[in-house]
Every structure is written in structure tokens, then in C-alpha cells.
Amino acid sequence: MDTALKFCGITSFSDYCKAVDSGVDYLGFVFAPSRRQVGPEQVSGWLRQKSKHPQQKLTAVVVNEDVDVLTRIVNECQIDVIQCHGTESPQYILQLKEKVSAAVFKTIHHQADGTAIMARYKGIVDGYVVDTKTANEWGGSGIPFDWAAVPGYQEEATRQRVPCLIAGGVNPQNVKELLRYKPDGIDLSSGIETAGEKDEGKMRAMVSTVKKSYQVPDQLGRFGEFGGKYVPETLMYALEELEKAFDGVRNDEAFHQELHREWESYSGRPTPLTKAERLTDFLGGATIYLKREDLNHTGAHKINNAIAQAILAGRMGKQQIIAETGAGQHGVAAATVAARFGMSCKVFMGEEDMKRQELNVFRMRLLGAEVIKVTSGGRTLKDATNEAIRHWVTHVNDTFYLIGSAVGPHPYPKMVREFQAVIGRESKAQFLAETGSLPDEIIACVGGGSNAIGMFYPFIEDDVRLTGVEAAGKGVETEEHAATLTKGKKGVLHGALSYLLQDEGGNIIEPYSVSAGLDYPGIGPEHAYLRDTGRVNYVPVADQEALDALQTLCQREGILPAIESAHALAHAFQRAKMLPKTEKILVCLSGRGDKDVHTIQNVLGGE
Numbered sequence: 001m002d003t004a005l006k007f008c009g010i011t012s013f014s015d016y017c018k019a020v021d022s023g024v025d026y027l028g029f030v031f032a033p034s035r036r037q038v039g040p041e042q043v044s045g046w047l048r049q050k051s052k053h054p055q056q057k058l059t060a061v062v063v064n065e066d067v068d069v070l071t072r073i074v075n076e077c078q079i080d081v082i083q084c085h086g087t088e089s090p091q092y093i094l095q096l097k098e099k100v101s102a103a104v105f106k107t108i109h110h111q112a113d114g115t116a117i118m119a120r121y122k123g124i125v126d127g128y129v130v131d132t133k134t135a136n137e138w139g140g141s142g143i144p145f146d147w148a149a150v151p152g153y154q155e156e157a158t159r160q161r162v163p164c165l166i167a168g169g170v171n172p173q174n175v176k177e178l179l180r181y182k183p184d185g186i187d188l189s190s191g192i193e194t195a196g197e198k199d200e201g202k203m204r205a206m207v208s209t210v211k212k213s214y215q216v217p218d219q220l221g222r223f224g225e226f227g228g229k230y231v232p233e234t235l236m237y238a239l240e241e242l243e244k245a246f247d248g249v250r251n252d253e254a255f256h257q258e259l260h261r262e263w264e265s266y267s268g269r270p271t272p273l274t275k276a277e278r279l280t281d282f283l284g285g286a287t288i289y290l291k292r293e294d295l296n297h298t299g300a301h302k303i304n305n306a307i308a309q310a311i312l313a314g315r316m317g318k319q320q321i322i323a324e325t326g327a328g329q330h331g332v333a334a335a336t337v338a339a340r341f342g343m344s345c346k347v348f349m350g351e352e353d354m355k356r357q358e359l360n361v362f363r364m365r366l367l368g369a370e371v372i373k374v375t376s377g378g379r380t381l382k383d384a385t386n387e388a389i390r391h392w393v394t395h396v397n398d399t400f401y402l403i404g405s406a407v408g409p410h411p412y413p414k415m416v417r418e419f420q421a422v423i424g425r426e427s428k429a430q431f432l433a434e435t436g437s438l439p440d441e442i443i444a445c446v447g448g449g450s451n452a453i454g455m456f457y458p459f460i461e462d463d464v465r466l467t468g469v470e471a472a473g474k475g476v477e478t479e480e481h482a483a484t485l486t487k488g489k490k491g492v493l494h495g496a497l498s499y500l501l502q503d504e505g506g507n508i509i510e511p512y513s514v515s516a517g518l519d520y521p522g523i524g525p526e527h528a529y530l531r532d533t534g535r536v537n538y539v540p541v542a543d544q545e546a547l548d549a550l551q552t553l554c555q556r557e558g559i560l561p562a563i564e565s566a567h568a569l570a571h572a573f574q575r576a577k578m579l580p581k582t583e584k585i586l587v588c589l590s591g592r593g594d595k596d597v598h599t600i601q602n603v604l605g606g607e
């Protein structure tokens, strides 16, 4: 869960600018009597002079304010959240919510029956702030309460499925102690001031301490605004059952021992880290290293996650596996683990992909899986996923849906990330052992995004540039691409909110890429979050660039990459040429290209 941060008590344009630039999540203005009180005309003036970042929320702190006065403040200052910091009753808040569309948070002043008070606001408020109770002030006292009470407040808020921010005397010195309680959010005013003015240095210190601990998704499976669980009611039980089972194995030593045994003795992990010396000489810039997921059993990173989910399925007593597949690599991985663990397997695959990946269809059948041809829509990965979900809805009791990418409803994106993080963990250890330092930049291709998130996640808090490469097909200026993060808009697909390729009416646009594994119209929700927060840079690479890179790697290193991975390579080659020889780039070579030979031959005309 990502801890949200709110800077409160902004009293001047200069304070407002410092807060906006700090990247804090909530900007708070006190409209109640206080030494920090401001008026709506002042705040709206600042907003006109400088825009906040789109994800930042404007908060109005009020104390027992008249509903009509408050409505005017909300409208004049485009307030996103009202923080009721007085003795406002549930009835008052219901009345307020009829007048305004802003979210309403209720402040609970810490006391023995604080959580019982919260229970009275259940289903009425959109969040809580817990602050210290003092004799003379409603808030902004700079005095902490006993944080041992935080888990109680946090639990009640989680039960109510709303966030809970902890306030009262938090400052850059004590915030680490508060973070141990993993609050949904932290709210402070005095702690970022020096002599009554907001202090830029203290703001920066708070943001770097709080935001450095990367904690997404939250309990509801949300990465910021992305992710979640947008599914029919029939699937809610199945997802909750899965979440419980997944939580149960996360710290289960026996599960991890079995998983590592399978990864090592069956799939061939750890995969090697290869220094691409001839390629580096040819490019003439930064040194390129390859994480060789192509050397996994079945030829790609997909097996890492498939093995883990199959073991989990077995523990849940499910003997039927279903899966969707695009390039066929995940279908092969699912069919493989089903055979390995003695389970039945149905793989849903678009008719178009079946043609492009004939060899993988044959492999799946050879492994004993039933491949179900999907003829709806564009007959590719999206349609296969739709069909798999449809099947799951009617067979939830005995069927485990083995999703192959960091997509779908919670807990799949988190679960797939954790199972694929073995890529990044191994890379980190191997890179340190071989070079004595971390890479300067890591590059991975993104379709749904599982190899990329598995590679990035263990480096997310390190000083390493991270770049995701999406498929630009015939160019992002054409209609034939799969560049979801470059050209997509927010929407819901396959149970999660993320960026999607869609037309004006919200209909999904069929994606295109020469690589079957990248032509998905959505993207894992964590990538959407990482893009919006700026932690990862995402770039598009076209078919032709990928195919050129593929041939270069073949000829310079004797490695035939998957067309998917060749997208990451193409961008890495561009970067390497621009960077000095002292820099090191790590590329996730997510899969091998044997499955693509037919496609490559068709495109290159046998040359």
C-alpha cells in the first residue's frame, strides 16, 4: 500500500508552489479559524496562477462550517476533499454530500472510544483523519497522540473500505516510526514549518522518506487510482478466496521451498546474466547486459509465474486450470505446469494468434491441454481473456484461472508481480557480483507487463532508470499499434482500471503489433501508476525497429530473441549509442524467438 501524504495549512502562494512542486498527494487549506486560516478568494487566485499536478487533491479543512458557506468554498476552489475537523455529525455529512460532489473525510480526535465513533460514520464518509485532541485547538497543534492506537483506527477504516490518514505532530524526525504502523496516509502541518512558514527542505525530506517506501497496491488492490476489482458478483467470492490463499502462502516457508525447488530443478533458474560484448562494441556506447529469461524451460519468463500459481492452485484444491494466451508462451507454460502437477488445462486463444503461433498451439496440445479457439472480436489476446473470464464465472468452484500477466482484477497484478520478481532479485544479485554496482538503466518490453514489473520491482527504490517499451506496431501516428501508455485513456478492462486503447465512445480499439505477446489493448495497472508517478519512463518501438534489433542480436551474439523482447532491445540499442561507455544497461530478454521464426520469415520474405 502506498502511504498518501498531505501537507496542510498552506497560507501563501509561495507555500502553495512549494507544496505543488514537492509532489505531495493532498494540498490542505484551513478555512476554519486558526493562525493558518485562508479565504476562498486567496486560494482560487493561487490556483489560477499555478496549476497543481492532476493527481494532487485539494483539501478544505473546516470546523462545523455552515453547509451553504462550505458549498461555495468547494465550488470556488475546485475542492476534491472536505476534511470535517470539528464535531460534525453523520447527519450533517449526509446533508453536505447532497450539496457537493467532493469526497468528505471526518477527523476523529484520538480518544479511548475513537474507533467506536468511526463506526457511526460507516458508509457515510469517504475517509478519516485521526488527530490529537487538545484543549484549545481543533488541530494543527504539532502534538502526536500515542501511535500504538494507529492499527485499531486503520483496521476500522479498512473494514469500511476507506482510507485513514494519521495526523498530529508528525515531522521528518519521527515519521519513520509512524511508517512502521503502515498507515494509509500521513497528514501534517507544523512538522513542515520553520518559524511559521512552510519549509521546502522539510517538505522534501517528508516526501522522500514516505514515498521511498513503495507500498502499492493498497488493501483494495489499487495502485493509486488504478487496479481494483471490477468484476461481476459471481467472481467476488473466487477473488477473495484467491487473495486469502495468496496471503496465506506469502510467508509460508514450505510454499517458497517448493516453488524454488521447481524453479531450479525443473525450469533451470537462476537464468544467467550475459554480458553482450560484441554487441556493445558494435553499438559503441554503454555496455549491454542481458537477463536470459529466454533460457527458462518453455522459452520465456511466463513459466516463473505459471509454476507458482499452479502450486497455489494445488494448495487450494483446484485441479482444473484455465488460461488465456496471446503469443502462446503463457499457454505453453500453463499446459506445461498442468502436466507437471497432474491437472487438466484449457487454454483460450484467439483464432488470429493461433494462426501466428501455430507451433505453440501444437505444443500445448502435445502437452495434453485443450486449446479453445476464440473467434469473437479481433480474435487476439483481449478476446481470449474475455472468453477465459466467461468460462471462469461458470466454473469457479473447481477451476483456477492462471492469468499470465500482471493484469486482471486484484490480487492478480500483485500476485504476478511477486512471482515474477525473481527476475529482478536474481538480476540485482548477479549484477552486483559481476560489476560491483547496480545497472544505470533497465529496459524491458511491456504488453500486459509481467516481465517488466518482475524486473523493475526489486529496483524500484534504487537509483536506477527504468524504461518500459511498448509496441508501436506500424507507428503511433497510425491506427495500427499497441502503445497503450502513449495513446491510451483511462478505462476498465478485464477487471481493472488502467490505460486502454479506446475510441471516443469508450469501445476498445483492436491493438496491432507484429508480436503476438504485445498486442493487448490494456496494460497492467501498476505500469499505469508507475507512468503517472514518473518512476518509470515508457516509450514506443515500431515493428521494423524491433525486427532490426532482433537480427542484430542474432548476428552479434548468436541469440535469437522473441519479437516481444526485441522491442526492449531496439530501445536499448538507441540508448547505448547515446550513453558513455562507463554506463551499464540491463535488458530483460523475456523470451526466445524460436516460436517467431515463421512470422519473421514471412515479414522478411525469407531473406
Ligand SMILES: O=C(O)c1ccccc1N[C@@H]1O[C@H](COP(=O)(O)O)[C@@H](O)[C@H]1O
Pocket (backbone or CB within 6 Å): 008, 009, 028, 030, 032, 033, 034, 035, 036, 037, 061, 062, 063, 085, 129, 131, 138, 139, 140, 141, 142, 143, 167, 168, 169, 170, 187, 188, 189, 190, 191
Ligand atoms: O492547522 C491548523 O491550523 C488547523 C486548524 C483547525 C483544524 C485543523 C487544522 N489542521 C489540521 O491539524 C492536523 C495536524 O496538524 P499538525 O501536523 O499537528 O500541525 C492536520 O490534520 C491538519 O489538517
